[in-house]
Amino acid sequence: MTGFLVNFWAWNLLAPLAPGIGQRLGLAPFTQALLVALPVIIGSLGRIPAGSLTDRYGARTMFTALSVxxxxxxxxxxxxxxxxxxxMIGGVLLGLGGTTFAVGVPAVNAWFPPDRRGTALGLFGVGTVGTAVATFTTLPLINGLGGMAPFLLVSLALLVVAGLSWTLLREPPDKTPPGAGAFARTVETLRLAATWQLSVLYALMFGGFVAFSVYLPTYLKTAYELAAGDAAARTxxxxxxxxxxxxxxGWLCDRIHPADVLGVLCGLAFLFAGLAAFQFPLMPMGTIAFLGLGIVLGAGSGAVFALVARLAPAEEVGAVTGLVGAAGGLGGFFPPLVMGAIYGMQHDYGWGFVLLAAAALGCAVLTFTAVRREAAG
Structure with missing residues (x-):
């Protein structure tokens, strides 16, 4: 979890800086949104090879290499x-930090029994707090210690994580490398109905979380005219x-059927996104909408991977995780671009939240029908 947290910290470094960069360089809203979204899309697509390579070479090698x-x-x-x-180049390469999710999930999955995997994977997912660490610390460190402070600190943390990963991580004694190559296993994984279903659900849940964590500072600054520091703190x-x-x-999914948990969470996401579309004042309704979305999207991200642990063949967990994780990251790539484009055309964000509500409703229907049948089979 610690290594995941530090890599996610690095992955999100550009987001709190984006409003200042946009103002300093005179960027259009879409260009600013693209700068924020670049690490997300690369970190998402990179999870596909990262997951397959983890199945073959193990978490120790992959976590060490990616951190360096x-x-x-x-x-x-x-x-x-x-x-x-x-x-822009830095944003592309920062995506490497986001690929570590596909390294950690198969490692955690291999060490825990089925009835504890939901909780274990949920706790591993706490490493996503690295995005909050980036949001909380980047601007204060620059203001207090100089422009290079957060970047030197993160670089040192990544170096420490690489050393700890190489020293402490081990593979389960019964692990056997897959026989097929990474490409063949990815193709085989794409033939599983569960891969596509879980990808759609994770695109909503984790994609929504990523989208808000990287774009919310810009949204709050533009829609509510908050100062950059205030917007960063609320994000x-x-x-x-x-x-x-x-x-x-994840804990709920160890006790209640994961499909039922996820279906209810999708329904709640529909309600909170619809509330956010009205752009009520931040206190109290706006805050209720966004914190409600935060709780639902976070819990839903944990629930999706409780289903991965249940539906994916043991030898393909890394490959499935890579594809599902990629979908989640891509789900976070498009909303900032859509929100930036909508605001550029209409000077209002309402339709962006309407689209999120519609997607959540569709995912609720998918979960209670096809996913429920697949999990019962």
Whole structure:
């Protein structure tokens, strides 16, 4: 969990800086949203090979390598804060930190019995609090200690994580490397109906969490005219409640059928997204809408991977995790672009939340029908 947290901290470094970068460089809303979204899409697509490679080479090798490689873009972003080209390249490479999710899930899954995997995977998912750490600390560190402070600190943390991963991580004694290559296993995984169903659900749940965690500072600053620090603090609150809710979702799925838990959470996401569409004042209705979404999306992310543990063949958990995780990250890539485009055209975010509500309602129907049947089979 610690290694996952630090890599997610690195993955989210650009989000709290985006409003200031946009103002300093005179970026259009869509360009600013693209800068924030780049680490998300690369971190998402990269989970597909990362999951398959973890099935073959193990979490020890993969966590160590990815943690070391992520240091490069962290330093790039810190050293060249006024170059849009370098920031874009850094944003792409920061996606490496986001791929570590597909490394950790198969490792956790292999060490815990089925009746405890939901809780264990939920606790591992607490590492997503790294996004809150980035939101809370990046601007204060820059203001207090200088422009390079957060980037040097994250680089040092990644180096420590790499060393600990190589020293402490081990593979289960009964682990056997898969016979087929990574590409063949990915194709085989795509033939599973559960892969597609879980991908859609994770795109909503984790994708929604990622989208809000990276774009909420911009949204709050634009829609409610909050100062950058205030917007960052409120976003961190959203992330914290989502992270706390994630192991709760996994814990519930160890006691109640995961499909039932997930279906109810999708229905609640529909209600809270509909409430947010009206853009009520932040106190109290706006805060209720966003904190409610944070709780639901966090718990739902934990519930999805309780279903992965139940539906995926043991030797393909990494491959399934990579594909489902990629879908979740891609689910976080598009909403910031959509929200930026909608605001650019209408100077209002309402339709973005309407689309989220419609997606949540569709996922509730999917969960109570096809996913419930697949899990019972």
């Amino acid at each position: 490689l992520t240091i490069v873009p962290v330093l790039l972003v810190g050293l060249f804060p006024n170059s849009l080209a370098v920031l 961190a609150g959203f992330v914290v409640v989502a992270v706390i809710a994630r192991p709760v979702g």
